[in-house]
Amino acid sequence: MSDKLHHPLPYYPVENAKKLDESSLEPYVLHLDRQGGVLSQRDELHQLFKDWIGRSARYLRSFNGSLELFDSFGQNIGFYTAENFLHPLYRDGTAWTEELLERTAFSQCKRHQRLVTVDDSTYNEGALRGCVTCAAPLYNPSGECVGTIGILAGPVQDHALLEALLESQILSLQQFSMSGHSARTALSLSGQINRNERELRKWEMLFEMTNKLHAQIDVNAVLTVVIDCIQELYPFVMLDLLLSQDHHNGALPFKLLRYQSGEEDICAKAFLEGELFVYEENLGDGIRRREIAAPLSGNQGVYGVLHLKYTCDTVDPAELSFITLLADAAGTAFENAKLYEHSNLLVNELRLINDMTQKLTQSLSLHEIFDFACGELTDIFKGEFCCILQKEEEKERLVVKASNFNRLHYEHLEPGTGYSGLVYDRKEAIIVSDYDPRFHVSSKLMELSKSKSLMAAPILGGGEVLGVILVAHREPHYFSYDNFKLLQALCSHIGLAITNATLHAELQRLVIMDQLTGLYARHYLNNQVQEMQKKDFCGSLIVVDIDYFKQVNDTYGHQVGDQILMQVSGILASSIRDTDIAARWGGEELAVYLPKVGKQQALRVAERIRERVMNETRPGVTVSCGVSDWFWEDDKISVESLFYKADMALYQAKHDGRNQIVMDQSRSFTS
Incomplete structure (x- = not known):
């Protein structure tokens, strides 16, 4: 076997490969970096050869032979056969075997990693008889041998021309790999630039967004x-x-x-x-x-x-x-x-509470407070319905005192009834977002008004429930949690206003009432008679005195005397109308003013009182009565004159024997 070795190259085993300058390996270096490392080096070499053949097919038409590609292990992974060349192996239906390769330039090139040509004298028999093989190694940019490419041709005389042809094909393949590498590099750089620009834009937008957010x-x-x-x-x-x-x-x-x-x-x-x-x-x-x-x-x-x-x-x-x-x-x-x-909401709530508290404290009338609170709560929460109930001490029930829902006026609820009873019992506020009578507490307000949203809160005063406030709306989920908290805050101030008005009313009652008898005080009676004389056309006054009251105290003691005084006061209060005024005149003397009543009717009332006292008191006592009246045509109409005439009539009754009624010192009715 005769070998012709040309362009000797240094031997760099794969296991000791190192980075080489591309000029020392030209034209044998290929850029195998396809798919970013997804493909194996063998597959990349095959794909590169396949793409190059597809791109260069028209330039290979004049080529007479077969281009063969082998991997680093000496296995054939691709070939290109010219149209006018009959490949000896494929003609016989055989393939490359290790024994067959051993005699070709492909095997020698793999062994020596140099350009090798083996002429036709080597193949004097067998499938390759009369053929010439020429092969050269291929490297990657790191200096590793990745495979072998060669030419299988018919008999040629000029081996140098064949080798030049192979080198030209390798150069073409190299340029193709470099152009692909450049395109991929450019694409990669372009993508990196786009990613960098997008990344920069992201951080710019984050910076802009942060500035906008904080503004x-x-x-x-x-x-x-x-x-x-x-x-x-x-x-x-x-x-x-x-x-x-x-x-x-x-x-x-x-x-x-x-x-x-x-x-x-x-x-x-x-x-x-x-x-x-x-x-x-x-x-x-x-x-x-x-x-x-x-x-x-x-x-x-x-x-x-x-x-x-x-x-x-x-x-x-x-x-x-x-x-x-x-x-x-x-x-x-x-x-x-x-x-x-939230801070603005708190400021507004505090301002609202302050304004509402000032307006509530301006009035000491419970009726005015209830009406004002009902209107204000409706405006504040934009509720469609509002209802305020007050606890009625005597009957232990809740009574509607103010409401913008007419069907609830003057309603009263027994303990434990509806949401009002629930709030009253628990002393806690509740909120209902979507009322359904099948699953919730039965509520007259919610059912009559067809409401879905409800806030209910207790009015507290001194640790006790004074009443309940209900605010409702037909739309479900209407009230927010902030509304709920505000209502509870307002309820405490409304409770304070109610407590103040109640205490003021009690103080006023104590001022005008006699503590022992439960009747009005004398000054209150004087003021009321004076006011009624300005608008009424007539009126009558009865002055009542308990006969021998000193003897009762001396005989039974002052405690029994007080009980007698209370018994007689109770008889007076139960013998007159609600519009009449009974008062303690002083000591054991009592008085009753009958507005718009003439002397005859007054005498009948006095007689009823006298008889009841005589029959109902224990120990039994009697009373003497003096009666006076006034008429709008009288010359002198005054409280003093009315009381003077009644007092003189009483004096006359005492003088005439007691237990009798005298009218203006001129008429008397004995028992």
Whole structure:
């Protein structure tokens, strides 16, 4: 076997390969970096050869022979045979064998890693008889031998021409690999530039968004900035904004966060744990569904979750940190806006409470307080119905004192009835978001008004329930938690106003009432008679004196004397109308004024009193009565003259023997 060796190259075993300068290996260095390392080096070499043949087929038409490609292990992985060349192996239906390769330039080239030509004298028999083989090694940029390429041709005389032809083909292959490498490098650089620009834009947008967020003091504005930023960066993503608090705004995609949606709910997990969660699902056909839940975290807690959903792998996992930063910035801004909103709400509530308290304390009339509070509460909470009930001490029940719902006027509720009874018993406020009589406490207000939302709070005073306030609306979920807290605050001030008015009324009662008899005091009687004489046309006065009252005290003691005085006072109070006024005149003397009553009717009332005292007192006593009257045509009409005439008549009755009635010293009626 005669070998012709040309262009000797240094031998660099694969295991000791090192980076070489490309000029020392030309034209044998190929750039095998296809698919970013996805393909093996053998597959890359085969793919490069295949692509090169496809691109260079028209230039190989004049070539008479077969181009053969072998990997680093000496196995044939590709070939190209000219149309006018009949390959000796494929003609006989055989293939390259190790024994057959051993006599060719392909095997020698693999062994020596040099350009090798083996002429036709070697193949004097067998399938390759009369053929010439020429082969050269191929390297990667690191100096590793990755394979062998060679020519199988018919008999040729000029081996140098064959070798030049092979080198030209290798140069063409090398240029093709370099052009592909350049294109891939350019594409990679372009992609990197795009990624860098996008990354830069992301951080610029984060910076801009952070500035905008910190400039906002409105919750809706904060959330709008966040949503706009995400939709600009990720237009392919479906976005939901889940908030832990009820937020009314139909222009933005808000949803109420459900805390108990199941263990697989990443939104609930993100909210409860304050960390970003990712869920992926393979939908088949290379399509994946991904969900990202990023918590809106502030210094004081988590306020909601950004929920992103998409069906293709378009978000780099490295961007999860960016989404986390974005959500944190949004959470901090949301918290600041909420705190500002809450502070404004508190200021407004304090101003409202102060104004309402001032107006409530201006009136000491319970009726005015109830009416004013009912109107104010309706305006403050924009409720459709308001009802205020007061506890009635004598009968232990709740009575409607003010309401803008006419069907409830003068209604009274027994203990434990409806929401009013529930609030009264528990001394706690309640809120109902969606009333249903099948599942809730039966309520007359809710059923008659067809309301769905209700706030009910007790009016407390001195630790006791003075009454109950109900505010209702037909729309479900109408009242917020802030409304509920404000109502409770207002109820305490309304309770204070009711307590003050009640104490004032009690003080007024104590001032005008006699503590022993329970009758009015003399000065109150004087004032009332004076006022009635200005508007009435007539009236009568009865002065009553207990006969021999000193003897009763001396005989039975002052305690029994007081009981006699109370018995006679009770008889007076029960013998007259509600519009009449009974008072203690002084000592054992009592008086009754009968407005719009003439002398004859007054005498009958006095006689009734005299008889009842004589028959009902124990120990038994009698009374003497003096009666006087006035008429609008009289010359002198005054309280003093009326009392003087009645007193003179009483004196006459005493003088005439007691237990009798005298009218103006002129008429007497004995027992």
